[in-house]
Amino acid sequence: MNTFTIRSLLFWGALVVAGVLVWRMSVNAQQPPADLILINGRIVTADDSRPEAQALAMRGDTIAAIGTSAEMQKLAGPSTKVIDLQGQLAIPGFIEGHGHFTGLGSGLMNLNLMTTKSWNEILTAVASAAETAKPGQWIIGRGWHQEKWTSVPTPNIEGFPTHESLSRVSPNNPVVLTHASGHASFVNAKAMELSGITRDTANPDGGEILKDEKGNPTGLLRERASGLVRQGVGEPEPSAADRQARALRGIELATREALSKGVTSFQDAGSGFETVDMLKTLVDENKLGIRLWVMLRVGNDALAARLKDYRLVNYGDKRLTVRAIKVSVDGALGPRGAWLLEPYADKADSVGLNTTPMASARRTAQIAIEHGFQLNIHAIGDRANRETLDVYEEAFKAAGKDGKDLRWRIEHAQHIHPDDVPRFGRLGVIASMQGIHCTSDAPYVLQRLGQERARTGAYVWQDLMKSGALVTNGTDVPVEDIDPIASFHATVSRTLADGSVFFPEQRMSRLEALKSYTINNAIAAFEEDIKGTLAPGKLADIVVLSKDIMTVPDDQIRDAKVVYTIVGGKVMYEKPKAF
Numbered sequence: 001m002n003t004f005t006i007r008s009l010l011f012w013g014a015l016v017v018a019g020v021l022v023w024r025m026s027v028n029a030q031q032p033p034a035d036l037i038l039i040n041g042r043i044v045t046a047d048d049s050r051p052e053a054q055a056l057a058m059r060g061d062t063i064a065a066i067g068t069s070a071e072m073q074k075l076a077g078p079s080t081k082v083i084d085l086q087g088q089l090a091i092p093g094f095i096e097g098h099g100h101f102t103g104l105g106s107g108l109m110n111l112n113l114m115t116t117k118s119w120n121e122i123l124t125a126v127a128s129a130a131e132t133a134k135p136g137q138w139i140i141g142r143g144w145h146q147e148k149w150t151s152v153p154t155p156n157i158e159g160f161p162t163h164e165s166l167s168r169v170s171p172n173n174p175v176v177l178t179h180a181s182g183h184a185s186f187v188n189a190k191a192m193e194l195s196g197i198t199r200d201t202a203n204p205d206g207g208e209i210l211k212d213e214k215g216n217p218t219g220l221l222r223e224r225a226s227g228l229v230r231q232g233v234g235e236p237e238p239s240a241a242d243r244q245a246r247a248l249r250g251i252e253l254a255t256r257e258a259l260s261k262g263v264t265s266f267q268d269a270g271s272g273f274e275t276v277d278m279l280k281t282l283v284d285e286n287k288l289g290i291r292l293w294v295m296l297r298v299g300n301d302a303l304a305a306r307l308k309d310y311r312l313v314n315y316g317d318k319r320l321t322v323r324a325i326k327v328s329v330d331g332a333l334g335p336r337g338a339w340l341l342e343p344y345a346d347k348a349d350s351v352g353l354n355t356t357p358m359a360s361a362r363r364t365a366q367i368a369i370e371h372g373f374q375l376n377i378h379a380i381g382d383r384a385n386r387e388t389l390d391v392y393e394e395a396f397k398a399a400g401k402d403g404k405d406l407r408w409r410i411e412h413a414q415h416i417h418p419d420d421v422p423r424f425g426r427l428g429v430i431a432s433m434q435g436i437h438c439t440s441d442a443p444y445v446l447q448r449l450g451q452e453r454a455r456t457g458a459y460v461w462q463d464l465m466k467s468g469a470l471v472t473n474g475t476d477v478p479v480e481d482i483d484p485i486a487s488f489h490a491t492v493s494r495t496l497a498d499g500s501v502f503f504p505e506q507r508m509s510r511l512e513a514l515k516s517y518t519i520n521n522a523i524a525a526f527e528e529d530i531k532g533t534l535a536p537g538k539l540a541d542i543v544v545l546s547k548d549i550m551t552v553p554d555d556q557i558r559d560a561k562v563v564y565t566i567v568g569g570k571v572m573y574e575k576p577k578a579f
Contacts, residue, residue, distance in 0.1 A: 033077025034059050036569055038542070039069035041085030044550055046092050046511075046518045047533035056090065058540040061317060061568035065536055088563060089548040091514060092534050093264025093541035094484040095521035097474035098411055098432050101268040101292065102275060103182075104257060105250025107478040111141030114180065114481070119146075119153040119161045122177065127169035136234045139170060142178040142478060144186070147334055147444040157212055158336075158347070163188050163219030176229050180479055181332035185226040186219050195230040197221075204228065206355035223331040223353050247278060255289045259573040261482050262543035262562040266290055267474070267525060269376070269411060270297030270326040276310060283316035289572050291319050291541070293525045295326035295376050300363050307371045317568065318530060318539060326411070327364050328378035329356045329388060333414065333441060333448050338381035341417060345450040352381050358391060365395040368408075374526075376409040376432065382417040382457055385410060389423050396427065404428030409524060412437070412476075413464070415449065416457045425468030430524045432472050433461065435491030435513070436480045442494075442502040455503055461491070462506045472524050473516035488513050488549060489557040510550045540569035 034057035043053040043066065055072035057064045065075060076082060111129060116122050122144055129139045146152075146159050153161035166175060167189035174191035178184075192198070199215045207224030209217050221228065238246075258266055271279075271294050282288040296303065296310065303325065312322040331337020331353050336344055339352040361377060368375040375395075379388045388410055396403045409430040414437060416424075424431055438459040445454050464471050473491060475482050489495075491513040494502045508516065522532025531539045547560035565573035 031064075031075075032059065033080050034064050034072070034075040035080060036540070036566070036571075037072050037076055037080060037082045038085055038090055038544070039072060039082060041088055041090045041544070042548060043090045043534060044514065045534040046515055047535050050535070053534075056534060056542070058566075058569040061540055061570075063534060063536050063538050063540050066534060083564070085544060089545045089550065090534075090542055091545070092518040092532060093543050093565065093567065094262045094517050095265040095267065095525075095532065096258065096263045096477070096482060096484070097267050097472040097517070097521040097524065098269045098434060099266060099474055099477040099482060100182075100270065100479075101254050101266055101294075102247070102250055102271065103478045104482060105252070105254035107142055108253040108257065109246070109250060111139065111177070112143055113141050113177065114143035114478075116144055116149075118149045118151055119165070123165055123169050126166060126175055126177075130170040130173050133173050135172060137173055138191075138231055138235060139173050139175045140177075140231070141175075142182075143180050144177055145180040145334055148180075157210055157218050157220070160186070160210065160218065160220045162212065163192070163217070166219065174231075174234065176231055178226070179332075179335055181334050181337075182479060183223055183332035183337045184335035185221045185229060187221065187229060188219065191229060192217060192219070194233045195228055197228055201228070205357075206353055208353065220335075222335055223337045223355050244278070247275075248282075251278070251282065251288075258290055258482055259565045259567070260562060262484055262545070262565050262573075263482060264291060264541035264543065264565060264567045264572075265521070265527075265531060266292050267521065268292055268294045269378075269476075270295050272296070272298055273302070273306060273310060276312075276322055279320055280312070280315065283319045286316075288316075288319050290567065291531075293321045293324075293527070295324040296322065296373075297326040300360060300367060303364070303367050307367065307373065311371065311373070314530070321525065321527070323372075323526070324374040324376050324409075325364060325368050326376050326378070327356055327361055329354060329358065329361055330379060330381050330384035331355055332380055334444065336448065338415065338448075339379075339384040339387075340381045340415075340449075341383045341386070342453075344448050345453075346447045351383065354384070354387075358387050361388070361391050362394070365391055369395060369399045369401065374406065374408055376411050378411045380412045380414045382415050382420070382453075385413060385416045386420050389420055389427065389429065392429055393423075393427055402428065407524060407526065414441075414459060415445075415453070416460060416464075418456045418463075421457075421460060421463050422467045424464055425466075428469075430470045430472060431464045432474070432524060433459070434474045434476045434480070434487060435461075435508075435516070436475055436483075436487040438494055438502060439490040439496050440480060442496055445502075458503070459494075460506055461508055465512070470520055470523060471516055472520045473513070474521070484517055485545075485549065485560050485562075486558055488517060489554065491516065492557070493554045495554065514550065540566060542566040546575075 055069040175188040208222040210220035330339035413431040519532035544564040
């Protein structure tokens with residue numbers, strides 16, 4: 001190649017480079033400045049194509065760019081807000097994969113019994129509430145769990161107290177206290193009187209009234225027997241305005257609590273049409289500070305008649321989606337309501353309860369297929385999981401559908417027979433699980449199931465992932481506190497309060513756990529194109545933490561605090577400054 005040719009190539013090459021630079025400058029000049037920029041942080045994106053960065057810029061409600069602090073600062077304008085993270089961790093906003101949004105709000109307005117350590121503590125709390133309650137006013141509470149008490153009450157039936165002590169501290173006010181799992185209730189004599197529950201009351205389908213040796217109700221109502229309680233009877237009927245005001249207050253409290261814990265999207269595990277109507281109005285009024293993805297929980301007849309009118313996808317500014325149905329086919333392990341293939345290790349005469357007939361679940365599956373809705377069935381026991389997988393497999397075959405495309409889910413999937421684990425991956429069924437349940441429930445899982453069933457089927461995250469199944473994460477709030485950091489810690493450590501580790505071979509890595517709380521939940525909701533990772537063009541939903549939960553020792557993870565929660569490029573929560 002002669003000198004002239006080389007010079008020509010260099011000349012034309014320089015022109016091309018100059019043209020590209022001019023074009024880039026022109027494009028940048030046409031782009032408005034970023035609205036919010038995060039610099040000097042450790043940004044873990046959960047995006048395999050670019051796992052980490054130092055800074056991030058947001059424009060409007062989406063991510064504009066990711067890169068170095070110097071690169072992002074070039075996108076700043078006169079009104080751009082710049083936050084110096086000072087080395088703190090920024091990750092995709094946590095997506096609560098299974099919770100009860102209105103239940104969270106209601107729990108914040110009623111007696112919260114989650115931290116009680118004994119039946120006596122509960123009696124004290126109820127007695128205090130009765131002192132200020134109006135005559136005949138119902139006292140409502142939730143969160144107790146007999147397996148987490150430091151002592152067994154006396155007298156007791158199956159470890160549960162009897163109602164006499166509760167009736168003594170509140171003789172004139174009916175009391176209903178919901179189990180932490182939501183799958184049992186405890187009531188006093190006044191509540192049973194007003195509800196017509198006597199020794200002659202028959203067990204409802206899918207429920208049980210626990211009775212003593214003389215056949216008298218103890219006050220414990222399992223599963224669908226809780227529906228016998230006529231809550232509110234004897235009180236003045238609240239006006240429609242009062243009911244709406246209370247509901248709106250609950251939504252406000254739930255939103256505030258979720259944002260304070262770094263939750264930017266919430267997958268609500270079961271609401272009715274009326275709640276959806278209210279949420280839609282809040283979106284229209286720009287008053288919903290969190291993103292909601294809602295499963296409808298109503299009867300088959302109502303679903304068939306009204307489902308077509310309630311399908312919403314990214315309604316408003318991507319605040320509200322309604323495209324799933326929730327059904328429960330069994331209860332929870334704590335009150336022995338989970339439906340098992342073999343009897344309970346600590347109650348040989350029981351295999352739990354089937355709370356929704358499987359024929360009804362099959363009809364729901366048909367309705368879901370016809371309307372293009374996901375079906376999400378609550379199944380905790382190994383029998384419930386097997387029966388649900390059977391329903392799904394039959395529905396896929398009948399409709400000629402690929403389960404991987406439909407993304408139907410089993411909510412909880414806590415205890416699975418080893419033979420059924422591979423079916424999750426083969427059928428494309430999502431295991432919608434909650435890491436915190438593992439460490440919270442583990443002390444009594446061994447009692448209920450025995451060592452071998454627990455080892456081979458309880459919270460088998462790694463086995464499910466190896467089958468090809470998608471495993472997601474959450475808290476099932478208000479069953480547990482809506483704290484992703486606590487659930488993340490449980491997922492990567494499986495460490496119990498006493499320091500022991502519950503079958504450590506099933507632990508997730510830090511990255512697997514992060515993805516289970518972000519991109520996996522997005523995939524489980526058909527939302528992976530807009531959320532779940534930090535990448536240009538995706539929603540600017542971000543949480544900043546005070547500690548790097550991806551690197552600190554296990555025992556320091558729970559010390560991490562939420563510093564900022566950002567939804568759609570706006571700071572919706574900021575940790576209060578220390579005085």
